[in-house]
Amino acid sequence: MTRFTRFTRTTAFKLSLLYIAVFTVMSGFLLVYVAENTDHLMSEQVVQTVDAELKGLSDVYVRGGVRNLVDTIDRRSRHPDASLYLLVDFNGNALVGNIARLPTVVLEEADGGLRRVRYTRLGVDAEDVERQAMVRTFELRGGFRLLVGRDLGDQLRFSTLLGNALRLWLIVVVIMGAITWLFVSRRVMKRIDEISATSTTIMNGDLSRRLSITGNDDEFDRLAINLNVMLERIELLMQSMKDVTDNIAHDLKTPLTRLQTRIETALRDAKNEEGYRTALQATLDDTDHLLRIFNSLLRIARIESTAPGSVLESVDLNKLVAEIAELYEPLVEDEGGRLEIVVSQDLEAECNKDLISQVLVNLIENALKYGHPETGELVISLSGQEQEGRIVLTVTDNGPGIPEKDLDRVQDRFVRLEASRSEPGTGLGLSLVKAVARLHGGDLRFKNETPGLSARIDLAPVTPVSSGTKDGQGTTTGNTN
Numbered sequence: 001m002t003r004f005t006r007f008t009r010t011t012a013f014k015l016s017l018l019y020i021a022v023f024t025v026m027s028g029f030l031l032v033y034v035a036e037n038t039d040h041l042m043s044e045q046v047v048q049t050v051d052a053e054l055k056g057l058s059d060v061y062v063r064g065g066v067r068n069l070v071d072t073i074d075r076r077s078r079h080p081d082a083s084l085y086l087l088v089d090f091n092g093n094a095l096v097g098n099i100a101r102l103p104t105v106v107l108e109e110a111d112g113g114l115r116r117v118r119y120t121r122l123g124v125d126a127e128d129v130e131r132q133a134m135v136r137t138f139e140l141r142g143g144f145r146l147l148v149g150r151d152l153g154d155q156l157r158f159s160t161l162l163g164n165a166l167r168l169w170l171i172v173v174v175i176m177g178a179i180t181w182l183f184v185s186r187r188v189m190k191r192i193d194e195i196s197a198t199s200t201t202i203m204n205g206d207l208s209r210r211l212s213i214t215g216n217d218d219e220f221d222r223l224a225i226n227l228n229v230m231l232e233r234i235e236l237l238m239q240s241m242k243d244v245t246d247n248i249a250h251d252l253k254t255p256l257t258r259l260q261t262r263i264e265t266a267l268r269d270a271k272n273e274e275g276y277r278t279a280l281q282a283t284l285d286d287t288d289h290l291l292r293i294f295n296s297l298l299r300i301a302r303i304e305s306t307a308p309g310s311v312l313e314s315v316d317l318n319k320l321v322a323e324i325a326e327l328y329e330p331l332v333e334d335e336g337g338r339l340e341i342v343v344s345q346d347l348e349a350e351c352n353k354d355l356i357s358q359v360l361v362n363l364i365e366n367a368l369k370y371g372h373p374e375t376g377e378l379v380i381s382l383s384g385q386e387q388e389g390r391i392v393l394t395v396t397d398n399g400p401g402i403p404e405k406d407l408d409r410v411q412d413r414f415v416r417l418e419a420s421r422s423e424p425g426t427g428l429g430l431s432l433v434k435a436v437a438r439l440h441g442g443d444l445r446f447k448n449e450t451p452g453l454s455a456r457i458d459l460a461p462v463t464p465v466s467s468g469t470k471d472g473q474g475t476t477t478g479n480t481n
């Protein structure tokens, strides 16, 4: 397809054509309307003038006879204006007037009303010059015929002028339309070509590419912004899918191989029922662990592929935290610790109740598993408040914390620090917390306290809140051993 045919297929081209057509028709109508009306007005003026003159001259004739009429016509004929006169006797001989030649039939049909004729002006025009006029003939007593008329020169010149203006106007409209079309289509084509080129690169596998945004805030920018958001989401989903397949390929290999080895060892070495029973029990534990890994992986993938709008609702965080506290206070107590709850009153967030409960459970369980201080009692604190327009939930312990270099790493899948290998776990708890935080438009952040570790996630409030913390307004429930 040539560049020209591509051009002619664009919306811009079709719109420009339509614009030119509509504009031409409108301008045509306007000009024809003006021309018609002007012509009508001028003709009316001619009729009135001719009639008035005829009446005046016949009066002159009635009062002063033919001599007087001849004098008057002779005087008036000498004026170089548009008025035309001719007086002929009953033989058709011209007596006086300023017309040299005109069709004789006009004089024969006296009082036939106003008619258009070609004539030659006396004493002004050469033999072959012909002008146009509106004339009327009137029969006077005594066989005289009086012709009075108006030259149409001015009217014709005006019509020609209008005609020329119309032609010029049409040319201007067509040129302007063509320029607009060229400008618009070039701009539009350029942007569309850009979008096509970028999408081709993206289709070829470079999912990180984004459409450029000019900052003009036009429809192309809005389209590019929306497409970029869509690409962002697709990239995230692809990444999430890739992560899961990678995890299955690599991280599940080790426990599966261990399971296999255990079964093989049992088959080879077990001597009696007791031996088989022990091996089976260990196998059951392994499969249990594997199932937990599978469940967690699938859950994380599901969270990562969820569209936020579909799962968020306004949730009363005071109630949610109270339910968790009720569940975990006894567990923390059993570990010889204390659970402190500090949540601002009437705290509501736009979130998913089940996922946020799971997040708090994961963080509290980590604190229980890894947050024990070397000496003294374990204190786990769960707090929630508004901070800079976000709702922040924090779980803090007073244990050994995480080395600074590992603070980011522990959020990755299957990462378990050396110090915590003695505790059971999959290394996926924090990955789930991070996925949930991201789903809520927030993030998971760690900070080492002295002593201990604090993990915080942020959520959107239900209504816009004033910035700044509202510390001190909290309700505190604590449990001391």
Ligand SMILES: Nc1ncnc2c1ncn2[C@@H]1O[C@H](COP(=O)(O)OP(=O)(O)OP(=O)(O)O)[C@@H](O)[C@H]1O
Pocket: 362, 366, 367, 370, 371, 397, 399, 400, 401, 402, 410, 415, 416, 417, 418, 419, 420, 424, 425, 426, 427, 428, 429, 430, 431, 453
């Ligand atoms: N409060 C904490 N104090 C010290 N280390 C922690 C704390 N929380 C997490 N960690 C470290 O981060 C690692 C990752 O935690 P994560 O919750 O992701 O996995 P896990 O607890 O080992 O397993 P799972 O949560 O699946 O049972 C832990 O193994 C531990 O080494």
Ligand SMILES: [Mg+2]
Pocket: 362, 365, 366, 425, 428, 429, 430
């Ligand atoms: Mg955990």
